[in-house]
Amino acid sequence: MNRTTLSLIAGTAALAAVTGFAVLGAPDASGGGDTAGAAARLPVERTSLVCPAPSTSDLAETTYTSFTPVTKGAAGSGGKAELRAAPEAPGEAGAKTGGSGGGKDAGVPAVEPKAPGTPVTGDTSGAGGPALVGTAEGRFAPGWTVQQTTEVAxxxxRGLQGITCAEADTDFWFPGASTASDRTDYVHLTNPDDSAAVVDVELYGKDGALKSTVGEGITVRPHTSEPVLLSTLGDTPQNDLTVHVNVRSGRVGAAVQALDDTLGGDWLPASADPAGTLVLPGIPKDATAVRLVLFTPGDVDADLRLRLASRSGTITPAGHETVHVKAGMTTTIELGDVTRGEAGSLVLTPTGQPVPVVAAVRVVRGKDAKQETAFIPAARPVGERASAVDNRAEGTTLSLTAPEGGAKVKVTASAGSEGGTAVSKTFTVKGGTTQDVEAPVPAGVRGTYALTVEPLSGGPVYAARTLTATEDGTTGFTIQTLPDDRGMVAVPVADEDLTVLQK
Known part of the structure; x- marks a missing residue:
């Protein structure tokens, strides 16, 4: 402890003598004396999420599902969780055409769960549904997960569009967007706070940054959402782009809605933070076309080794042993039907010096006029726990990947939103493999349910959930990765220690 700190403590001696003083103990030079215990892992007490506006289609049917897993040590019986509307900001440059410009009353809760451990749902139909801003407190906060699922006939x-509502932040990367003539892509910016946010939206194609000033200094007013049509930010259509959302002041929730004229569409969530090693989990076994899109934000090229972790082990796709990613330029690799009947996950590792990279894959299923699209961004590992919600007794597939070493994983199916009993099952995933596991289904389930994944031992685990629905013979699907739910936080142990006043 330095002299300045000691002086400040001495200056508060009178107060400390009455109330005591909480400090962190530290070992002395000899290693003796009392020390503070290791940091405790405690449940968070507040969580905030942002859901983008779901659709401009009059044929859209959207379901919101809210779920908090039961967490040991969560704050008693208090707290609440709710989602409220964030109206679309009218009259801003780049705003979405065809929007309602307001949506539901911002003071009315859209979804309000009653207790942890059981999902609750809310529905909306047609175009113009607003973005939602949500807050969970007390026992509802640890691991709070909200899924937005939209069916467009x-x-x-058209097809199934799904996204896990995410925390607001200040920096996002979206490889896999497009301004091609058959695509209509928007980046949705939602401000959950009381002050305005100022945002730059930058586009990078195969030749580098697209020259445009339209995306600079976009103001997103407090508690509103701003959809920006990507094709208005550049003069030349590009098949594959990387979108960078950089928040100058404040913070926003951000997601890209990628809509195709013939291949359906889905949400493209942000890639995991730029890193030298990336995992893209849960590519379906019946994928007919897989396109990998990569970007390195720095000024150094990246060379990566490309592997596919499948059910039978790790393989190298023929002709794609390594990938060279030029600095500041979007790189695209067509992998075709790379999974060949086995669910798989792409694992990217540096061939030499690690260079930070972001990545995502576009997955196509089906043939001819019955094709549908989904996106998988590079994901964070499950960590301590993660949940996927809005699962159905039919049409849900859970993929688990252990890219480094084997792992044992517990999967719990919650009670159903309209009834049923929770049940758990434990799986062993071999190192270097991806397994589509037979996830448990709640006994007597009615409605939808949540799947909570908890690694018990072994190496890091990555997970993804595929949700499938068939409409008029066309199979719609959406894929969500399961990163750590950040429901637990490390809190240093503090002790009352009056001896600091004597030092």
Whole structure:
């Protein structure tokens, strides 16, 4: 402890003598004396999430599902969780055409769960549904997860579109967007706070940054959402782009909605933070076309080894042993039907010096006029726990990947939103493999349910959930990765220690 700190403590001696003083103990030079215990892992007490506006289609049917897993040590019986509307900001440059410009009353809760351990759902129909801003407190906060699932019967982006509502932040990377003539892509910016946010949206194609000033200094007013049509930010259509959302002041929730005229559409969530090693989990076994899109934000090229972790082990796709990613330029690799009947996950590792990279894959299933699209960004590992919600007794697939070493994983199916009893099952995933596991289904389930994944031992685990629905013979699907739910936080142990006043 330095002299300045000691002086400040001495200056508060009178107060400390009455109330005591909480400090962190530290070992002395000899290693003796009392020390503070290791940091405790405690449940968070507040969580905030942002859901983008779901659709501009009159044929859209959207379901919101809210779920908090039961967490030991969570704050008693108090707290609440709710989602409220964040109206679309009218009259801003780049705003979405066809929006309602307001949506539901911002003071009315859209979804309000009653207790942890059981999902609760809310529905909306047609175009113009607003973005939602949510807050969970007390026992509802640890691991709070919200899924937004939209079914669009026909038209651009038809099929199943799903996204896990995420925390607001200040920096996002979206490899896999497009301004091609058959695509209509928006980046949705939602400000959950009381002050305005100022955002730059930058686009990078195969030749580098697209020259445009339209995306600079976009103001997102407090508690509103701003959809920006990507094709308005550049003069030349590009098949594959990387979108960078950089928040100058404040913070926003951000997601890209990628809608195709013939291949359906889905949400493209942000890639995990730029890193030298990336995992993209849960590519379906019946994928007919897989396109990998990569970008390195720095000024150094990246060379990566590309592997596929499948059910039978790790393989190298023929002709794609390594990938060279030029600095500041979007790189695209067509992998075709790389999974060949076995669920798989892409694992990217540096061939030499690690260089930070972001990545995502576009997955196509089906043939001819019955094709549908989903996206998988590079993901964070499950960590301590993660949940996927809005699962159905039919049409849910859970993929687990252990890219480094084998792992034992517990999967719990919650009670159903309309009834049923929770049940758990434990799986062993071999190192270097991806397994589509037979996830448990709640006994007597009615409605939808949550799947909570908890690694018990072994190496890091990555997970993804595929949700499938068939409409008029076309199979719509959406894929969500399961990163750590950040429901637990390390809190240093503090002790009352009056001896500091004598030092």
């Amino acid at each position: 026909a038209g651009t982006g």
